[in-house]
Amino acid sequence: MSATNGVMMQYFHWYIPPDGNLWNELKDRVKELADVGVTSVWLPPAYKGTGGGYDVGYGVYDMFDLGEFDQKGTVRTKYGTKDEYIAAVKAAQEVGIRVYADVVLNHKLSADESEEVEATPYNMDDRNHPIGDMQTIKVWTHFTFPGRKGKYSELEWHWWHFTAVDYNAYNEDENAVYLFKDKSFDDEVDMEKGSFDYLMGCDLDMKNPEVRDELKYWGEWFIDTTGVDGFRFDAVKHVKASFFPEWLQHCRHHAGRNLFAVGEYWSYEVEALHHFIEVTGGDVLLFDAPLHYNFSAASKQGNDYDMRQIFDNTLVQDQPALAVTLVDNHDSQPLQSLESVVEAWFKPLAYALILLRDEGYPCIFYADYYGAHYKDNGPDGNEYEIWLESHKWLIDKFLYARETYAYGDQYDYFDHANTLGWTRLGDEAHPGGMAVVLSNGDEGTKWMEVGQANQAYIDITEHISEPITTNDEGWADFKCNAGSVSVWVPQS
DSSP: OOOTTOOEEEOOOTTOOSSSOHHHHHHHHHHHHHHHTOOEEEEOOOSEETTGGGOOSOSEEETTOSSOSOBTTBSSOSSOOHHHHHHHHHHHHHTTOEEEEEEOOSEEOOOSEEEEEEEEEEETTEEEEESSOOEEEEEEEEBOOTTTTTSSOOOOBOGGGEEEESOOTTSTTOOOEEEETTOOOOSSSOOTTSOTTOOSSEEEOTTOHHHHHHHHHHHHHHHHHHOOOEEEESOGGGSOTTHHHHHHHHHHHHHTSOOEEEEOOOOSOHHHHHHHHHHTTTOSEEEOHHHHHHHHHHHHHGGGSOGGGTTTTOHHHHOGGGEEEESOOTTTSTTSTTOOOOOGGGHHHHHHHHHSSSSSEEEEEHHHHHOEEEEEEOTTSOEEEEEEOOOHHHHHHHHHHHHHHOOSOEEEEOOSSSEEEEEEOOOSSSOSOEEEEEESSSOEEEEEEOSOTTOEEEETTSSSOSOEEOOTTSEEEEEEOTTOEEEEEEOO
16 A cells, blocks of 8 residues: 555645745655655645635535636635646656655535525534424525536536525524434444534535445546546545545446545544454555544653553554554644544654554654644633754654665553653564664653674664664664664764
């Protein structure tokens, strides 16, 4: 699925400037990303959202408009035009970087015309219980895409292509999910709120053959148009799980090649992730959200956190081949909907834990790599200014170590609450071995084996300047500073 020691990069964050420049910026940077060891990039949704040139991409309006038509007040998307997107994909592939497109199959927003339909209101927090009788409501569900005028697809979307909405123009104040007549919430979804089928906007009805056919046709069109290498599926816990392998196999068959897929199932409950994997037959990898939450908790608890538990109840511990490991993303970053901050001091430790170990397919976050600065309102209504520092220098060191030394057997030394260590012994093509030590408390040492006798090792993070030499059996006391990480590689 991924290159040996492959590394994905999420090439955006929520607050990227809406200047239409991201696709061009990526095109200019792909060579340097390939050189440091990035093997794939996950790009944000490329199609027109309800917010036009300001939409991050998850408020889906027209999936066939990749920044080509004058719709929602703009031709380009937040990130650029269709031609710029295609050029960026091609540039990445030319330097050996695979491109994964973000796909939202759950909802549509900002219809062009309203319709009347019969529907039953349900409690927002309990989809098992209606809070009123079936009634006639006025809903924004008719999508005509006037700027595109039927190019690429002539389908207009109507209320019957959806299961539910949360807005009724006849009763704007009611807080409810309106389930349309003769429709039902899916049971192949997360069971939070009784059924988490409904998330937002106009919820796509995956039982409707016309919807399924249109999404498959769009997949064919998108692959033919852009040539991407795979997909990141948004909000998979809100969509009928079995639809993903059905859609993916259709697209793979059409493309005549293997297309990678990873899903966003944002839950702290690792059992929910296992269930999704079971239903989808292991066809779709998942981001390891529980691992991210462990990193967040560890970063806040400091040396009170028992580092021996850092991989407990995570996907990478249970099903490493299906885990995409991450430190942070656009939803968990400060002031976003799933804010769960990993404090800056801990990020180097977290990146060492995903980049320098054998298990999982690691994903680097744009804002952790390049840094970020933005302002937005918090849940309390007050405005906050956020600075996220760049960890690029250290991440590049980790990427070098991953590409050069992270091979062969892995020995773990997880025997202390604050100081962890592990070694990689290397293989024939990548000799020399590597030792990693990190601490969330005081400075620490680990007596570890790297398999190289009487060999001097240096800390490529430059946190510790003196070399360490192994004994006749290839063991040494490797160390790190307090609240820090050191990566020991052979001194050349």
